[in-house]
Amino acid sequence: MITVVVLGAGNVGTHLCKAIHASEGIKLVQWYNRSKINISNHMTAVEQCYNLSKLATADVYIMAVSDNHVESLSNQLPFENRLVVHTSGSVSMRHLNKKNRRGVFYPLQTFSKLAELDFKDVPMCIETTIKKDRSFLMSLAKAIGSPAYKINSEQRQTLHLSAVFVNNFTNQLYRIAHELVDKQGLDFEILNPLILETAKKVLIFSPYMAQTGPAKRRDNKTLKTHLNLLEKNPNYKELYEQITKSIQKTHG
Ligand SMILES: NC(=O)c1ccc[n+]([C@@H]2O[C@H](COP(=O)([O-])OP(=O)(O)OC[C@H]3O[C@@H](n4cnc5c(N)ncnc54)[C@H](OP(=O)(O)O)[C@@H]3O)[C@@H](O)[C@H]2O)c1
Numbered sequence: 001m002i003t004v005v006v007l008g009a010g011n012v013g014t015h016l017c018k019a020i021h022a023s024e025g026i027k028l029v030q031w032y033n034r035s036k037i038n039i040s041n042h043m044t045a046v047e048q049c050y051n052l053s054k055l056a057t058a059d060v061y062i063m064a065v066s067d068n069h070v071e072s073l074s075n076q077l078p079f080e081n082r083l084v085v086h087t088s089g090s091v092s093m094r095h096l097n098k099k100n101r102r103g104v105f106y107p108l109q110t111f112s113k114l115a116e117l118d119f120k121d122v123p124m125c126i127e128t129t130i131k132k133d134r135s136f137l138m139s140l141a142k143a144i145g146s147p148a149y150k151i152n153s154e155q156r157q158t159l160h161l162s163a164v165f166v167n168n169f170t171n172q173l174y175r176i177a178h179e180l181v182d183k184q185g186l187d188f189e190i191l192n193p194l195i196l197e198t199a200k201k202v203l204i205f206s207p208y209m210a211q212t213g214p215a216k217r218r219d220n221k222t223l224k225t226h227l228n229l230l231e232k233n234p235n236y237k238e239l240y241e242q243i244t245k246s247i248q249k250t251h252g
Contacts (some may be wrong), residue, residue, distance in 0.1 A: 002026045002140055005049075005056055007073065008064035009033035011111040012087050016064055019119045019144040021046060026143050030056040053078050060085060060140065062105055071095040083133050089160025092153050093127055103128035105137055106156055107146070110167050119144045125151035125159065176236055208250065215247035 004026060006017050013033070020028045021043060031037060032049040039048065049055060055078065064087045065073055074084055074097040084096055085103035096102040106125040111117065124141035126148055128134040134150060141148035151159065174195070178188045201210045214222040223244060230237040 002060070002136075002143065003029045003058040004140070005030045005032060005058040005061045006064060007032040007061060008087075009035075009037040010064065010066075011113050012107065013064035014038075014113050015111050015117055015119075016062060016087070016107075016144075017043065017046065023144045026140065029058050052076055055079070057082075059083065059136070060103075061100075062087065067091050071097075074100070083128075083136070085128075085137065089125075089163060090157055093129070094153075101128070101130055101133055103133055103137055104151075104153070104156065105141070106151070106160075108159060108163060110163075119146045122146045124148045125156050127152055127156065176239075211247065211251065213247070215244040216251045218248065 002025060004020055006013050006020065006028065009017075009031065013031075017028055017031050018040075020026050028046050030047045030049045031043075032052070032055060034050070036050075037048050039046070047056070055061070060083045061077065062085055063070060063073055067088045067090060070086045070088055070091045074086075074095070077084060077097070077100065080099045082100050083103060084100040085105040086093075086096060087105055087107060089106050089108070093102050093104050104125065104127040106127075107119075107122045108125055109117065109122040124137075124146040126134060126137045126141065127150070128137060138148040138150075177191060181188055181191065198210075214226070226240060227237055230240055
């Protein structure tokens with residue numbers, strides 16, 4: 001039986017705890033957070049911990065805390081020579097304190113506490129200082145249903161950067177579109193089929209092949225009409241111009 005302590009009760013910590021708790025062959029021995037954890041009904045059996053000096057013994061300690069606090073929390077852990085991993089896409093493994101065996105368990109997915117998620121859709125990017133620990137983390141990932149990949153820090157940072165483009169930036173563009181259609185009294189849902197088709201298409205064609213629209217076609221009159229519509233919003237206008245330029249450079 002693999003034993004795990006999760007530190008952090010935000011988006012990632014909560015999803016990890018639920019997945020570990022529901023998996024066979026793994027025991028979530030403790031769930032640490034610096035402030036009160038919102039425990040759901042089916043998780044009440046899990047021991048909560050709010051004091052680092054009372055952390056239980058486990059095979060691995062998964063720190064799902066804000067990037068800025070990974071290093072300081074690893075410095076405060078009151079034990080040595082145990083396996084300690086973080087879940088960040090951008091923090092180097094070197095930022096973990098050397099007194100413990102170090103690793104990364106980065107889930108390449110977007111997590112929100114309220115959105116259900118199946119870990120079969122969460123590629124797990126794994127890095128360790130010791131080979132034996134890597135095999136262990138691979139088994140842990142598989143036990144919660146995740147496909148596991150050996151990824152070094154440099155590759156992980158590039159994956160994280162790409163994730164920001166495909167998820168965070170795309171989502172911000174959805175938000176802008178939401179605001180624009182709202183102002184015309186339209187429902188954002190009318191764009192749902194287009195959103196889904198755009199995502200489905202890049203699973204089949206390359207993003208280069210999948211591109212359409214006035215920027216690629218160089219339909220200058222349409223581009224001007226769009227820019228006029230954005231006249232009152234210089235932020236969005238600038239964004240439109242920058243992305244248009246980028247598309248035209250790619251398809252030059
Ligand atoms: N969200 C995602 O989609 C996603 C995806 C992949 C990887 N990640 C990575 O996973 C990690 C956690 O992200 P998240 O989205 O779960 O963050 P989050 O929802 O903002 O939760 C942050 C967690 O860090 C704890 N924390 C913050 N400052 C702390 C400190 N000074 N000392 C101890 N604990 C502290 C918070 O405790 P309190 O509850 O007390 O505030 C909370 O448990 C980050 O490294 C992030 O890069 C996130």
